[in-house]
Amino acid sequence: xxxxxxxxxxxxxxxxxxxxxxxxxxxxxxxxxxxxxxxxxxxxxxxxxxxxxxxxxxxxxxxxxxxxxxxxxxxxxxxxxxxxxxxxxxxxxxxxxxxxxxxxxxxxxxxxxx
Amino acid sequence: xxxxxxxxxxxxxxxxxxxxxxxxxxxxxxxxxxxxxxxxxxxxxxxxxxxxxxxxxxxxxxxxxxxxxxxxxxxxxxxxxxxxxxxxxxxxxxxxxxxxxxxxxxxxxxxx
Numbered sequence: 434x435x436x437x438x439x440x441x442x443x444x445x446x447x448x449x450x451x452x453x454x455x456x457x458x459x460x461x462x463x464x465x466x467x468x469x470x471x472x473x474x475x476x477x478x479x480x481x482x483x484x485x486x487x488x489x490x491x492x493x494x495x496x497x498x499x500x501x502x503x504x505x506x507x508x509x510x511x512x513x514x515x516x517x518x519x520x521x522x523x524x525x526x527x528x529x530x531x532x533x534x535x536x537x538x539x540x541x542x543x544x545x546x547x
Numbered sequence: 548x549x550x551x552x553x554x555x556x557x558x559x560x561x562x563x564x565x566x567x568x569x570x571x572x573x574x575x576x577x578x579x580x581x582x583x584x585x586x587x588x589x590x591x592x593x594x595x596x597x598x599x600x601x602x603x604x605x606x607x608x609x610x611x612x613x614x615x616x617x618x619x620x621x622x623x624x625x626x627x628x629x630x631x632x633x634x635x636x637x638x639x640x641x642x643x644x645x646x647x648x649x650x651x652x653x654x655x656x657x658x659x
Contacts, residue, residue, distance in 0.1 A: 464645070473628045474648040476590075476633065489646060522588050531637065536580055540589040 435459045437541035439456030439525050448544055449514050454542045456508040462537070466526040467500065467510045469493070470541075482508065511529065515546045550574045553634050553650040560657050566621040568653045570634030572613065577645060581608050581619050582633040584652065590633070593619070624657045631655070 438457040446452050457467050459501040480500055481488040487500065497513045508527075513517055525539040560566050562574045570579070581593040594601050594608040596617065601608050605624075610617040621628055636648040 439568075468647075468649075474652040476584050476635075478646055478648070481646055507577075524590060526647070531577070534578075535595045536635075536647060537592065538582075538590040540587075542589065 435537065437522030437525055437527055437539040439523075439535045439542050441542060442540065443543045444545070446515055446544070446547055448517060452512050452542070453525050454510045454512075454514055454525075456510070456527075456539055457506055458508055458525065459529075459537055460506070462527035462529050464528045464531055465502070465508045466528075468524045468526065469521040470524065471518075471521045474540055479510070479523075489542060512544075515544075517546050520546045550648050551653070552648040553653050555653060556651065557566075557654045558656070560624050560655070562625060562657055562659050564624050564656075566624050566655065568595055568619045568632050568634075568655070569588065570617045570619070570650055571615060571652040572599055572617075572636045572648075574593045574638055574648065576636040576638060578637040579610055579617050580587075580635045580637065580647065582635060584633060586630075593632075609643070621655075626635050629656050630644075651658075 438453045465482040468476050470476045478491045480490040480494045499511045501507050522541045522543050524541045526536050528536050529533050550573050579596045580595050583591045583593050596610040606619040606620045616646045631652040631654050633652045635647045640647045
């Protein structure tokens, strides 16, 4: 059973510090996404990525956020200077094709900013 | 207005009951996903639908594209079915790639 792997599962960081959340999508998938879920709220879109570039990003995805796929396997989300309100569960998802195929989600990284 | 609306928000059932969770959406979609999220937080895909009906074990999902509505049914519910069930629609792509828009989820508790 293919799976999306996210590390770490839980990260605690000081406000103002940089964090990097890592995701290993399914190897033959082409479309990648980051979502976040603040505790008690619904899952929100952050950014989509295809062909080594950002396809679309939400209003949440401001200049403190960046994504990259440095080595063709890992897909990372960097938050440059964390704020308290960045505390959330961050999910990575990958799809082989858009629209008509199953979305595979990682188990999430719980980020706590203190 | 939310683009994806789920009902009910919370649902408590007795073991063995037949359960229905509803999802309505207002945007053009290429597919609809039913997802399950357990208290630990991980999200698991249950179904991906673009038309008709799918069945997997005790779970059945239907979609009516004309009415922009989908339902998730659980037959003979069991306490292990307790989770948050999320409806998410894959929007028709803007540019090169579409996106999933999530409902708020339905929290299901099944009592023994």
